[in-house]
Amino acid sequence: MTTVYPSIKRISGNNIASPLGYRAAGLHCGIKHKKNDLALLVSDVPAHAAGVYTTNAVQAAPLIVTKEAIDQSGMLQAMIVNSGNANACTGKQGFVDAKTMQQMTAEKLGIAPHLVGVASTGVIGEKMPMNCIKTGIPRLEPAPGLKGSIEFSQSILTTDTVSKNTAYKVDIDGKSITIAGTAKGSGMIHPNMATMLGFVTTDAAIESYHLHHALTSVVDRTFNSITVDGDTSTNDMVIVMANGLAQNDALSPAHPDWKVFVQTLLCVCEDLGKMIAKDGEGATKLIEVEVMGAVSDAEARSIAKSVVGSPLVKTAVFGCDANWGRILAAVGYSGATLDPNAIMIKIGDATVVEDGEPVAFSEEELLEYLKQPEIKLKVDVHQGDGHGLAWGCDLTYDYVQINASYRT
Incomplete structure (x- = not known):
């Protein structure tokens, strides 16, 4: 830390x-x-x-x-x-x-x-x-x-x-x-x-x-x-x-x-x-991903970057969809050392995955949370003491519009 x-x-x-x-x-x-x-x-x-x-x-x-x-x-x-x-x-x-x-x-x-x-x-x-x-x-x-x-x-x-x-x-x-x-x-x-x-x-x-x-x-x-x-x-x-x-x-x-x-x-x-990150083209939300429990700080940052860079995670945040499966998938393909049965995921303060399995949560409460301008996702992979942060933004219709006509 x-x-x-x-x-x-x-x-x-x-x-x-x-x-x-x-x-x-x-x-x-x-x-x-x-x-x-x-x-x-x-x-x-x-x-x-x-x-x-x-x-x-x-x-x-x-x-x-x-x-x-x-x-x-x-x-x-x-x-x-x-x-x-x-x-x-x-x-x-x-x-x-x-x-x-x-x-x-x-x-x-x-x-x-x-x-x-x-x-x-x-x-x-x-x-x-x-x-x-x-x-x-x-x-x-x-x-x-x-x-x-x-x-x-x-x-x-x-x-x-x-x-x-x-x-x-x-x-x-x-x-x-x-x-x-x-x-x-x-x-x-x-x-x-x-x-x-x-x-x-x-x-x-x-x-x-x-x-x-x-x-x-x-x-x-x-x-x-x-x-x-x-x-x-x-x-x-x-x-x-x-x-x-x-x-x-x-x-x-x-x-x-x-x-x-x-x-x-x-x-x-x-x-x-x-x-x-907050001023990303067309962005409406800043996304912060905090990763704990990795085998090293470098691997923690790698996982965090994988999650915040996922187009599916970014579009889920834009759509206020608490789709934790996309977060878990991005953790999985990060290349870091993992035990799928030890992963914990939080969206805001709500735990949505514990020990690699879904946890019951209130869709209505997370919908309201995901409407906020700053969204925090937390992942604990329980493999060591590594800690890392990464930042990004949601992916919106406006991003496509801005970049479809940038040169012309």
Whole structure:
């Protein structure tokens, strides 16, 4: 189970520029018809950086450019982001366009190109409208505070219905450290990264190697534990920047507050992951699946992902049908170690399966429960101490409508 650290506090007015030394901006440059579509995030000083990327073998040019930038020095000072066009499957020209975005941003800020990361999201297979980008980048004026951060978070959205932001404070070495994040993602979401962009900023002092270790340790429990539709996209990344302006002693696994820092980072990433799952295309309900008693935490997460990713479970939740058989079937094909005669399942607080057999329950009470906007399913497989969570959403008529006409 997750350790609780009282010193970790979620803060109000949360935004990507909440940590010391960050500025943000967003505007409409013409990629989309009306909505904001170009964004810039800047640190006052070069920041140690780490990234986690899609596992799709087809990877978009901006992702490759960003990965190369971080690999070169372990540092970033800015992220230039556009929505409305993924710059994916666009051949050599796509790579040239991503490098042009990187170079133009570097020139605007007066920094080295390798300190600029690039991210894009939107339609796959269409050339980037560089005339829009080239007129948009010079107009971006990143600023501290809430306004620029709101513009940034709105400018990275595609089919999202809301922007997604969170921030936490924690005391380390007597210094107040802030970790903040913003993300986009609504469809084409599946564990192992999806059509998702996540940006996390912190003023903590931590070198890139240890920052990467911290990020990868929380991704499996957060971003890789969400699903909307089972599709894994070409552009997805989560980038963390740490500029050290809080002036704490550099964090590493040997630091006495290392676990507190990692837990705070996990809080940020879990918030963003759940917001993405809740905002799934056409979704009306957030589904949380908690699995206990697995042989390991990894197997518990595998079972939870299997259940929350099942189209039959998702449609049952949409239809307010307490169809526990679909849950049990998804547990069964998860590939985890199981004894079918030891499984317990709960929908909300109602036990519907005990020792692998059905338990009498009130259909009327569960019908009312399943009408709620957040649904919790619990599974105990009684095989060990493994615990895991996963999040997803229901599958609705609107999901089909949105994706049937996305490109046209």
